[in-house]
Amino acid sequence: MRINSQSDLFQLISRESPKDVKRVLGISFFVGITNMGLIALINKAAGDVSNGDSVTVQFFLFALLLTTFLVITNIANRESIKSTQGLVHRFKMRIMNEIFKSDLAKVDSIGRAEILQILARDTQTVSQSITFLVSGCQSVATVIFLTLYMATISLTAFFLVGMTSVLLVLAGVHAVRNVTNELEVVARRESALNEMFSDFLNGYKEIKMHSDRAYEISRDMVKEARGTSELKSKLLIFIANFFNYLQIMMYAVVGLMIFVVPILSTDFSASVMQATTTALFLTASLNGIIQSIPSLSQSNAAARELIGLEEKILSKEPQEGFGAREVFSTLESIRIENITYQYANGNGAPRTAGSPPKGSQPFSLGPINYEFKAGNVYFVRGNNGSGKTTLIRMLVGLSQPTSGQIYVNEEPIALPATSDYRDLFSVVFTDFHLFKKLYGLNDVTPTEIDHLIELFQMEKKVSVTDGIFSNLRFSTGQKKRLALIVALLEKRQVIILDEWAADQDPEFRHLFYAKIIPMLRAMGKTVIAITHDDHYYESADYLLQMVNGQLVTS
Numbered sequence: 001m002r003i004n005s006q007s008d009l010f011q012l013i014s015r016e017s018p019k020d021v022k023r024v025l026g027i028s029f030f031v032g033i034t035n036m037g038l039i040a041l042i043n044k045a046a047g048d049v050s051n052g053d054s055v056t057v058q059f060f061l062f063a064l065l066l067t068t069f070l071v072i073t074n075i076a077n078r079e080s081i082k083s084t085q086g087l088v089h090r091f092k093m094r095i096m097n098e099i100f101k102s103d104l105a106k107v108d109s110i111g112r113a114e115i116l117q118i119l120a121r122d123t124q125t126v127s128q129s130i131t132f133l134v135s136g137c138q139s140v141a142t143v144i145f146l147t148l149y150m151a152t153i154s155l156t157a158f159f160l161v162g163m164t165s166v167l168l169v170l171a172g173v174h175a176v177r178n179v180t181n182e183l184e185v186v187a188r189r190e191s192a193l194n195e196m197f198s199d200f201l202n203g204y205k206e207i208k209m210h211s212d213r214a215y216e217i218s219r220d221m222v223k224e225a226r227g228t229s230e231l232k233s234k235l236l237i238f239i240a241n242f243f244n245y246l247q248i249m250m251y252a253v254v255g256l257m258i259f260v261v262p263i264l265s266t267d268f269s270a271s272v273m274q275a276t277t278t279a280l281f282l283t284a285s286l287n288g289i290i291q292s293i294p295s296l297s298q299s300n301a302a303a304r305e306l307i308g309l310e311e312k313i314l315s316k317e318p319q320e321g322f323g324a325r326e327v328f329s330t331l332e333s334i335r336i337e338n339i340t341y342q343y344a345n346g347n348g349a350p351r352t353a354g355s356p357p358k359g360s361q362p363f364s365l366g367p368i369n370y371e372f373k374a375g376n377v378y379f380v381r382g383n384n385g386s387g388k389t390t391l392i393r394m395l396v397g398l399s400q401p402t403s404g405q406i407y408v409n410e411e412p413i414a415l416p417a418t419s420d421y422r423d424l425f426s427v428v429f430t431d432f433h434l435f436k437k438l439y440g441l442n443d444v445t446p447t448e449i450d451h452l453i454e455l456f457q458m459e460k461k462v463s464v465t466d467g468i469f470s471n472l473r474f475s476t477g478q479k480k481r482l483a484l485i486v487a488l489l490e491k492r493q494v495i496i497l498d499e500w501a502a503d504q505d506p507e508f509r510h511l512f513y514a515k516i517i518p519m520l521r522a523m524g525k526t527v528i529a530i531t532h533d534d535h536y537y538e539s540a541d542y543l544l545q546m547v548n549g550q551l552v553t554s
Contacts, residue, residue: 008303009129009296016087023083024137027076032141034069036149039281041065043274077134084130088123091306095119098313104398105343110312113198117191118309122302129299132292139288146282150275156261157275161282164253168246168286179294182235183301189228196221239294246290250283326420331374331493331526332409334395334424339404340366341390365390365549367404374493377517377527379537382546388530389430391546392496395528397422426487427496434483438467444489452488455516456481457508477503495520497529513539 014021045058099107099115107115143165151158200207200217207214257279262272342364365387372378382388393399395406397417406413406421413421438444449464458481463470469482480500487495501509513536520527521541529540537543545552 007300008307009126009133009300012091012126012303012307013084013087013133016091017083019083023076023080024134027073027080027134028137028141030072031069031138032143032145034065035142035281035285036145038062038065038069039146039278040149043277046273046277073138077131080130080134084127088127091310092119092123095310095313098310102313104393106313110309113195114191115309117194118305122305125299125302126306129296129302132295132299136289136292136296139285139292142285143282143289146278146285150278150282153271153275153278154261156264157257157279160256160261161253161279164249165282165286168249168290171246179235179239179297179301183298184304186228186232186235187301187305189224189231193221193224193228196224239297247287250286254279254283326414326418328408328420328424331424333371333373333407334494334526335371335407335410336395337369337405337407338367339394339406340364340368340402341394341399342402363387363549365394366401366551368551370544370551370553372494372526372528374526375521375524376541377521377539378529378542378544379540380528380530380544380546381532381534381537386546387549388546389498391551392427392498392528392530396425396427396496424492425494425496426490426492428480428483428487428498428500430498432480432483434472434479434486436469436472438464438469438486438489441467441486441489448489449485452485456485457511458482458485475503477505477508480504481508493524494526494528497527497531499530499532501529501531501533509533509536 010021041058041062045055045062048055048058095115147158147162147165150161196217200221203217207217254276257275258272261275363385368391380388380391390399394401400416406415406417408421408424446464450459453459453462453464458478461471461474461478462482472479472482474482480503484497484500501512504512513533517527517539542553
């Protein structure tokens with residue numbers, strides 16, 4: 001757990017938008033001065049009224065101060081809220097940009113569910129915090145200036161209020177730090193609980209079909225939910241009681257000024273009304289500080305999660321250089337030379353060149369040497385865990401090799417791989433994702449789309465209008481057909497298929513190997529397909545086999 005003496009929320013806002021910090025501090029100073037002026041004016045006018053004097057000038061001055069206060073605070077609050085929303089937007093976009101530039105293994109090690117949850121939950125909490133932050137800062141400034149004003153009324157009351165205010169603020173800051181740490185623990189428990197909910201929903205069919213499994217997962221889910229609820233309840237009860245004590249202390253100070261201070265100061269009775277009025281307004285500001293602390297504690301915990309996520313994603317390793325461009329002419333060959341890749345034991349993160357392996361016997365791939373010639377069809381087979389998918393991920397530039405080099409037309413490519421290199425490939429992964437819209441395919445014609453839909457026997461099930469599929473609620477095999485249609489519409493030189501035919505019915509599987517594969521070869525495409533369909537191996541020009549991380553040609 002990362003402990004920081006500085007507010008994570010303040011650190012995030014000051015780093016992302018320092019102008020907002022200056023604006024909040026400036027408006028808080030103005031609010032404090034204005035409130036002090038208003039209270040002093042009210043006290044002066046009340047004294048004049050009791051003496052029978054005219055208060056016309058004080059009335060117009062009061063109206064002017066009040067109007068100025070209203071206009072400036074409204075403008076400042078509006079700008080602060082708009083800037084904070086922009087801050088959250090920029091942070092989200094930067095995180096997504098860093099994720100795009102990051103290595104696939106790093107994204108897998110963090111976890112997509114955790115990234116989504118933090119971006120959705122914690123950014124919303126931070127975006128809502130600016131109202132409490134502005135209110136809290138204004139209340140602190142008001143307390144400071146009203147305390148100073150109290151010194152002009154009674155030094156005894158000034159010291160009493162000043163010491164109490166300092167104690168309350170210090171107690172509140174201490175509570176924020178402690179509560180932030182506890183809220184972080186609660187957030188972790190809630191994340192684990194959400195994973196159980198996700199597991200329950202994703203495995204709904206399996207749960208329904210096995211009563212013992214349903215009982216055990218329901219028992220674990222209820223146990224975790226109850227534990228998380230009890231932990232959060234204890235924390236919230238502590239927060240409520242703690243701040244209730246602080247409020248009682250504030251009212252006790254007012255009581256002390258009325259009942260005790262006159263005993264200590266003989267001349268206090270003449271200014272007791274002014275001091276009491278000031279103390280009541282000061283109490284209201286302290287109450288505002290106290291009420292904002294729970295929300296700021298949650299926002300501080302959320303900011304800590306956001307900063308932690310950014311630290312996880314930002315890598316000390318070299319990332320893809322978006323400024324550098326690689327130009328590839330007509331593809332003739334892709335050659336991998338002494339390519340290796342090694343997983344750290346346990347967490348699945350890659351081991352980079354020069355770093356020691358973590359744990360014992362981590363899976364390693366390679367060294368592999370092979371050349372893929374353009375226009376040929378390559379089938380890759382191998383047992384589960386032999387390294388087939390890892391090889392493909394390195395080949396297409398999604399994962400960076402631990403060592404070795406990749407050549408295109410005998411020219412070395414930049415590592416980590418650039419988008420120019422990845423643009424050579426169209427890929428349908430085993431765990432593919434099918435977008436409803438044809439993103440990035442603005443140059444395809446309806447005729448091309450309709451031809452491929454008919455070729456893949458989907459014309460009676462789906463259509464494409466304005467680049468959007470009419471329906472995506474299909475079986476896995478039919479979704480794979482649409483994914484391959486999208487891959488072909490990309491018109492790239494290399495087609496990568498990871499066990500694409502595994503979910504096809506026997507008739508269409510035969511059509512795929514007997515018609516579609518020869519069609520791709522005739523189009524000059526280079527096809528690299530992971531497959532276990534040994535009855536159709538004769539459809540390939542070359543058959544490769546992965547055995548314990550080593551590539552064997554057949």
